[in-house]
Amino acid sequence: MSASNTDFVLAVEGLTVSFDGFKAVNDLSFYVDKNEIRVIVGPNGAGKTTVLDLICGRTKATDGSIKFRNRELTKMKEHQIVRAGVGRKFQTPSIYGDLSVFENLEISFPRGRSVFGALVFKRDAEVLQRVDEIADMIFLKDLLHTPAELLSHGQKQWLEIGMLLIQDPELLMLDEPVAGMSVAERRQTADLLRRITRDRSVIVIEHDMQFVAEIADKVTVLHQGKILAEGSAEEVKKDEKVIEVYLGH
Amino acid sequence: MATTIKTRPTGSRSKLPGLVKSLMGAAAFATMALTAPISLAEVNTTGLAVTEDTVQVGILHSVTGTMAISETGSVQAEKLAIEQINAMGGVLGRKIEYIQEDGASDWPTFAEKSRKLLVNDKVAAVFGCWTSASRKAVLPVFEQYNGMLYYPTFYEGLEQSPNVIYTGQEATQQILAGIDWVVKAKNAKTFYLLGSDYIWPRTSNKIARKHIEKLGLKVVGEDYYPLGHTQFNSIINKFKLKKPDVIFASVVGGSNVAFYKQLKAAGIDMTKEKPLVLTISVTEDEILGIGGENIDGAYASMKYFQSLTNENNIAFVKAFKERWGDDIVIGDVTQAAYLGPWLWKAAVEAAGSFDIDKVRAASPGIELTTAPEGYVKVHPNHHLWSKTRIGNAKTDGQYEIVYETPELIEPDPFPEGYQ
Amino acid sequence: MSYAGFKTLFPKSDLIGFAVLAVILVIVLPLAVDIFRLNLIGKYLTYAFVAVGLVLCWGSGGILSLGQGVFFGLGGYGMAMFLKLEASSPENTAIQSTPGIPDFMDWNQLTELPWFWEPFHSLTFTVLAIVLVPSLFAYIIGVAMFKRRVGGVYFAIITQAVAAILTILIIGQQGYTGGVNGITDLRTLNGWDIRSDEAKYIFYFLCVFLLFVCLGVAQYVRKSKLGRLLVAMREMEDRVRFSGYDVSNFKIFVFCLGAAFAAVGGAMFTLQVGFMSPTLVGIVPSIEMVIFCAVGGRLSILGAVYGALVVNWAKTTLSESFPELWLFAMGALFIAVVMAFPNGLAGLYSKYCEPYIKQKLKSFRAGRGGDVMAEGVAHERQ
């Protein structure tokens, strides 16, 4: 493709990972533009979640490179990747049930991330304001002091998204953000996603093709660790290979 | 100064154990003379727990924990001695009451309990401790509060406290005679020293090594294993490689059992004496756990064996079994623990007072002719003059005594060149 | 510290707890018991230091260390080395072949003081070493383990092995360490007799004071963002990591802090009991220390103090009156703590006593017609 990767927010090239010989991701390359919303689809076991794991450093690549704004991520630790500006939401909502919504957001606030910083961290006006702002955005403003474990499933998903937003990442990765949500919640979430993706790139894993069509700039279809097709939602829907392996049944 | 109690077996009377009967017969006269109670003010000027007719002492051993195995016999012996003394009329006309505390095999607990006995209970004497570590832990307490401890275990020496009477042997008494004997009687030339890894075996082996080298003989190996170690095949191979004439063993506790079982299994037949095993740590008590057939043929060097045939011991063994059951065995430390109350009684009566300082002053030179091991005498350094015997272990778990030093050996807790 | 800051650090319910403990330790106990018992309580309190550290590591952070005895021991040995050197002045040890070195070294044919003993002539160095050496050791273990994401059960078993290693080393190197007997016969601190009743009172109060310092530090950590991070890590370690935190650093920090607390406890142990021995380093004491923490309530730093006091008091009392029963009682206690009240005494208190007391207070206030103060502070959950 391009001679320089600098144009892209994320450039994945030749990415391979194998678990005891099984290649979960095989020689994968793709590029994400600034402010692009990329949706990754594919059948179970296609390697979607593994790709996110590789980008955020949770799994170490066997081969290949991942460049985020021209910085190599494969050599970095998870927290460094996050600090570089990559946020990751997990498939099952991962929030701190024992803490309140407020505390959940506060912990994610990007300040006082060192041991010493955490010890002297103060709940000042900036924190309060930012937490309020985000809570408002994720529809949880009235529940700030509720223990997070008491939230509904959908609210937990929002909370996790909120925890990412407060870090203001340049690349946001969402693993099935609307899974298990009611129709109303889905609508709210789509709305939320549209609002938050105005000034950042987003990678979303999603099954719901209607939802995908609603939000995606570009869709990548994975199959057995490889790219099967890439293009707009309309294009991939028509792709015969895609229909065969994924949409066909 | 010294009080001597002669043993004279007498006929049957009441249900008192044999030894007590004999002792009572002997001591009747002396006791009678003494029972005209000496006033309390006279015998106790320091506020000890003494009343017109009782005196309190402490027994401080581990009843729980890993050391309970070893210390049970000592507790039994001390209780027996106290009961016998009470049956004879007590000490200075006062019955002995004991307060028993559990050291729980834990040295800080020993220190704590000794402080309780001395400070809260104000006991006139304490019979107790077994391991060196527990003694070291309580020693500052006894010195601070001026208590009196009767310590029964054979130990490494290098200590001489005015507040302790050591009723077991210190290392040189036990070791030198043993080595001299194997050299003379068995023509031993080479030695392998093996011990559990703590102060007593290490010090003992140092003394042994020094003595062996002084005799112009050779130590071919020296090894230590952590306490509780249970795998001895490697060391047994080293024996086979180095072929020592004598394996000088001071392994203790559970390791002992493993060591002798594995030695036997590895085809080292101790009855053939090639190599000969000389131990300073296996009393009859330990053989119970090891199994007589596993240690058959080993030699032990200590001051007392249950199989001693003097009158004192026959009466003592009988009394002990009547009190604590027929299947019980008596080892060196148990006997030494038994001496504690008797030595204290003798010292108190010699001093005419329970005051610790007076008892201490009266202690050197105190003799017991009734001791199961035979005549013993307290040395000014607070250890006992005693004989050392060599026993040959038999399958029934008893030792056959094959040698006895002709003279009492002088205790020498700080041997020249060892400190 | 500003009043508001103080309020955040000590919400009212916690403040009452601290005050009650202070009254018990500083006023009630010294008046109620004689110096012998008070000295015992002082000894129990030294375990409370460990238990408080464990609340941070285990209760808050989910890191169960079965090797806290190591740090307790290192602290205690540091103190003991200083005191032993003082007790081994050339005048006191004139009968030795090498006067001026500790007696056990002389028995082991050492003829000069080993290099690592030398600095312990200085009290300043000793005090620093008591805190820093165990912390550094914990740091090394922590870096090695947490950077490699060893956690949970594995961490517990490896710390247990470390405790075993250190015990065997101390016992095996008796020329340098005093071996199985430990370092005994400690008498004076800068010429002041540490065995007198006066010294025992002073050490007791020093111990209580230091315990409150540690409790204060622990409370500060728990109320800081770091405390919330620990809870968060215990629940969702990955989420914390993907919020941009280097999780291992936080674990290392609390582990080191716990080690430092344990070391202070160990040093106070040496001062109050008068010796230090490898039996306090090994696996059994380390597990017992976890038990103190569990009985008190693994989530409550104050509970840990009560846990250490209650278990040890029960141990002493039971072993005085029923030596055969106390193992049964201890065993049953452990099982009961796990099965019936996993949050220990503190859990029982907050479940049964606290609501009752609150209600009483409320009705008392209402009865006076006074204002029922609004709970100003955000609801803090355990």
Added chain:
Amino acid sequence: MFADYSTSELMSIFAMQGFAGLILFSVFVLMALGLAIIFGQMGVINMAHGEFMILGAYVTYLTSNVFADYMPSLFGSYFFIAMILAFIAAGALGMFVEWALIRHLYKRPLDTLLATWGLSLILQQIYRSVFGAREVGVTLPDWLMGSIQLTDIVEVPINGIFVMSLAITISLIVAILMYKSRWGIQVRSVVQNRPMAGAVGINTARVDRLTFGLGCGIAGVAGSAFTMIGSTGPTSGQLYIVDTFLVVVFGGAQSLLGTIASAFTISQAQSTMEFFLSGSMSKVLTLLFVVGILMLRPQGLFSLKVRR
């Protein structure tokens, strides 16, 4: 240190030393197998493992007494009966403990550590009350004593061979049970996905109880065998616990093969070092070695790299 010996002597010594290592290996395998099942497969930290072993030892002691008193003619074969009884006794106690304690704690592995530690204290005190504080001596049948003379120097202790064959037999039985039998499949499926196993009709509670019982039963057999080489007293079980856990953890807790490999590595390391160094130092070095490797490879020797 070898200058004074002939080559053949040295060869013989090395042969015997290798054999000593193998015996140690067998001892470790026996100790660790039961725990590998309990800890590795079920995630229960059973601190009372040593006490289950000692239960087996006491059963052996009782059996030997019964045979000596009532059937002296059959004394030679009592050991086999004793091992079976030890298995049954320890297994039954294990199942009871699982029912009374462990099953409530499956989600709290660290709490099983505390509860079983409490259990071990209670068992110790029971042993002490029943059998006395002293160690008991277990009389062995004559055929287990002594050794086989292979060459002039090389002698192989019979009980060592017995322990080795026992270790091999039990490992095989466990391997077959785990990997070939229906029950083994059930155990492994419960380990991997409890709700799913329950959903497909496996009685998970029963599988748990049997698994725990089997682990404890094997501990009992190991304890029975150890009466040949070690001591039998109320606190003897404590001697084994650290070694046992290290073997299991070092092997990679979930893998039986790993347990065996780790037992082999540790035993060979220890027995080689014991020959050249003092016993204490070699113990320290072995432990350091194991801890060091575990720091480099926290999952243990044998573990699959799995997709999370």
